[in-house]
Amino acid sequence: MTTTTPSRGRRRAPTRIQRAAGKAAALQKPRVILAGLLLLALTSVMLLDGYLRAEVGGDQRVRTGASSSQVPDKVLDGGPILSFRGGQATTVSVPDKTIALTFDDGPNPTWTPQVLAILEKYDIPATFFLVGSMVSRYPGIVADMVEQGNEVGIHTFTHVDLSYQSDARVNREMQQTQLALAGAAGITTTLFRAPYSSETDAVDNYSWPVYKKLGEQGYTSVFVDTDSDDWKRPGVSKIIKWATPDDGEGASVLFHDAGGERSQTIKALPAYIEKMKAKGYTFTTISGAIQEEESAGGRQAGAGGVQVGGAQSGGQQPGGQAAQRESNGQAGAGASSLQAAHREATGATLYEGKALIGAVAVAEWTVPVLSVGLLVVGVAVMGRFGMMLILARRHYRQRNRRRFSWGPPVHQPVSVIVPAYNEKECIANTLESLAKSTHPIEIIVVDDGSTDGTSEIARNAARELGMTNVRVIRQENAGKPAALNNGVRSAGYDIVVMMDGDTVFEPDTVRLLVQPFADPEVGAVAGNAKVGNRNTVIGAWQHIEYVMGFNLDRRMYDLLRCMPTIPGAIGAFRREAVLEVGGMSEDTLAEDTDITIAMHRAGRRVVYQEHARAWTEAPGSLKQLWSQRYRWSYGTMQALWKHRKSLTDKGPSGRFGRVGMPLVVIFQIVTPVFAPLIDVFTVYSMIFVDFKAALLAWLAVLAVQLVCAAYAFRLDREQYRYLLMMPLQQLAYRQMMYLVLIHSCITAMTGGRLRWQKLKRTGEVGTPAGVS
Template structure:
């Protein structure tokens, strides 16, 4: 028979709770991924919007005064239209008495439609050199432009000087603009005009390779030989004068329909057209000028330098015979809306272009909304800080007056309930702290099915400490709410104090905690929970959060009479009030928030007692911290949803619904969910906009938070040295809390459910003395 090796241990089968917890954790992974995808989408939208506005990848450098020794003389002295047919540089001039009217930097939603209206009125065409980012933002204007019979060319995607850019960047600028044109008007184009270019004699050794490369790719580069200089806004008469060629010569004339305030251009354009027509000039497009010039010279029309049937920019293959189509002689009637330089976008180019237009539309809508949200969140955050400071100061002064009293001192015994599940590391320390209580108490330890000997350790600790007031009750594992309810039912006194099994009390804690019950309206009291294991980085961060975020908040909510949560680590209740609201509910993961709201709705007053301090063991790792805060935030949402009916409660019992519920939703859910916008926009601004201004703004917000935290530390008589950790907390810890809350929101919206989770304890919070 086979024998069993003594050293081989049988693997313990997982318990029901462990199996449920494992399944719950597995269900959360897709939601974590969804939260990260949402953050990635937000970042992508901002980067796209920044790229469109030249905040991301923008380059304002403009080259001037470089040598042109490598540029052929025939190009420097040639006409304003440069092609590379057959690999040879060729320039074309605009025929005499002909104007190739061109506009740069558009489309613009204000000025371009006015320019189009003027052109339509006088029935003349023009060539618009458009910026791809503007095309993607205002596609309908480009569609109207093309439909009206005008011609479009590329002016790069982000209006950069290409002589500074790599070949990859040059290709990207051209291809992205082609996609934008495909998505906006269903075309691509062979025309190109470089930003910051002028006449051909300004081509230098840096820009010449760019023009050669683009020429080899099938592009026709267009320059000017008559510039209106309308961007200088010199006045209507000077714009008209400067745009007029000399001696009846033909010209490629430059105006601008974007890039600044263009009212003078709009006023000058009709006067200019009428003047030139009176002088016998005709208007045409760049393709029309090429066709006229080549027809006059007996050459073959090549449609803006692209051979029929050959490869075209944007990956299009031109059908044979199509390249010769165009607007000849400037006559609009009888010409196709598909200009000679245009190619119909098909296949992947068309669909990618439409996808680009769609993505930009989302970014154009989302970023302004996010910006407004950022302002609202910023105002809400600063408003909360201001309200906390004012109300906390008032609370401190009110509760620390010599004449302040809740009523006759409370001396009667109370019951302290300690729910415990696998608390072998902490339960002895908890009982040892209660043994020093200056107030008469009975202690009820409810062992919720522990498997580590918690109940035996509790009995041994009580015996060794000579405590005769300790009862240990064992029950099958049913969860913390059930354990607390068991303790309430077993309590001998009318006031019950609830604490966690990993918490220690100061000798005076219970006495301080029960004094507010001298007021018969008080049904529950929140104590002052302190982080005991604060000498680690994670512990210090949580210490700051407890003092500033929790206790400062409780002072505010106390004065407003809408306290949302009695902390599980330290809270006291009238037994009759607990029984009146049905005890601790298992409906949510935040049983402490649940019962607190229920007591408000039952008409009881809930207060904060700052002098009743308890020292609790905070999570010691990021994983445990995530687990705890995830349960807290999700449980809070459950409790708020459960008690949504409080919004319509009447009378004094409806105060929480009228005041507390909106404040909790705004300050603990909505504002924190959108608070990452502040950090995302700050990082974005630091990298792409103005580092100094963004840094100063971030430091200003940090300064306000430090001020609030310092005041909170002063009220709680805490040592300020922990505030040195606050800048790092804002950079790391706070981001984690954002993700936890977003994760919780996604879980709530998708209908997920969580179970109560047990955190690993170390028992390092041994006594209440000397931890601060």
């Protein structure tokens, strides 16, 4: 056993990675926040879109027969227009021979424009009670509606029955709809119609407090006394019949321009208008009906004119200061856009409304695009699972048939390089496992400036084990690539095996690992890394990941001859091949991926030896796991970018660029970046679409993953009991890995650099015999 110590002259200049470490450390926290904000923003957009689509539906009634003992008789027996002037409930009926034509549940991009075209053709106005979420989605239709001279009212934001809602929910439904109207048409309104309402005699003790509260705020509640029941789709003739009032009476008539398939309404409306005009009826808005009735002497609003829906004396005006115009109740197409019930939106209301419309526009654009993208990602992921299963099976059958051989057995000694930095907990176990090797080896421990006595522990362990084939080389701290390069330069044999200082080998590991070098085309061999500390939740999750990654991914890449990474825990190289590509590079944080790609580009073949196993200590905490995977994923991106010109490499050396590079980019970067949205969409679908269908889809994907994992465990002869942790892994561990990758992408896009992060080790992974 010998020890080599560098001269103590001028201190070694820091590497590029070390020079950038201070700056990188200062930038990491903002990037984590930025990654979280990005995912939060996308989640918010989807939740907004789901909220806009919630509860907007048909006009079915939700309750009947409720008590109305608290409702004044004059309301139950009164007209369809209810206001609270001076705090007193007042109802108004539509004058005789007058139709206040009303439409509920819009706007709808298919039916509402057709209704507006019919109204414009016959030069009549109508009152539209709009759902705020639909206004937000189709603001242009509302702007056209108001500009044409029609009147609008509130039908809540999500078409919810307000009778059973809290005061806060009621206020939110009204205020959000007012903001939507302000953003769409620059107005607010004093008119309100409750979803699922009908005639005034249906007002009960549940709904009465809502009408009273809104009336005190200045709203006029509008009911119907003639219902076309067009939402039932009974046929054109019945719609016309049911919408016709008796004996020349005036009526507030209900139609629908949304909430379902409305082709019968569109066919019935022109015939209905012509029929009523032939009977001598005129058409007006709700505001026009009130003014006609009061100007005829039916109601006296007091001096100063009529305030539709507002308190006569100091009453609150919803939507802002009144800006009225005179109306004769026959405001046809081309009339002023400011009906009596409308208020001009100004100040914060106007800007908040425009912001709402803008946010909804983003959601309306983003969600469909993401849906298509995620469909593509989903198909790609499922296709990858299928390809992995097929190719892994083929790989297994090729490598395990009796006649398979790499060539003549490899017996010559090899050099095992162990880079170590503060590995006092693990280095003795590592050397103990190597002492049992069935293949002749020399061991080179490169102590990279450890401060915990790693080199002394290594010497003592070698002495106690009677090992004479161990050299301990000390160097000033320069990083793992420099330590590996020092070991390669010091190696005495043509084949070098590289392992981590926290890893233990089985007795046959080195022998099995070097057998592929019987094939002269092979330049490097990847071994099978196993998680030793798998008896914790985090360890079990990583165990599942390792088994699937090594037994499916690497088998697939091996068969395709485009292996992307030789793991740092266990890999073997021809020494001349390492020197030929310039050794382990310090350009990236994933020196193992970097040199693997360099090997491919140099025309060397890289293979996977699944029977050569190494046992490593996986991170024991979420913080350490984040640090490790962050470095891995960011380093992989660096390596791929460094070797981007491999895409145009020709001949056999260009195979990685043609096959491996696209596969790694698609399945290790692009797909995982979008994968969190699959979970968000699942939650979105469960809340806003179909809970059962979304749950079944999630379970189906989980089942496919379980099948793949079970097959990987079978190939590696692992215990299936760890798969019981897989559902929880999908709910927690996978999301963390997504965030790590997003964090890495943001770091890459912003030009940040990272140093090699040292993980805290416990030394609990001993020789393989002690691992369950």
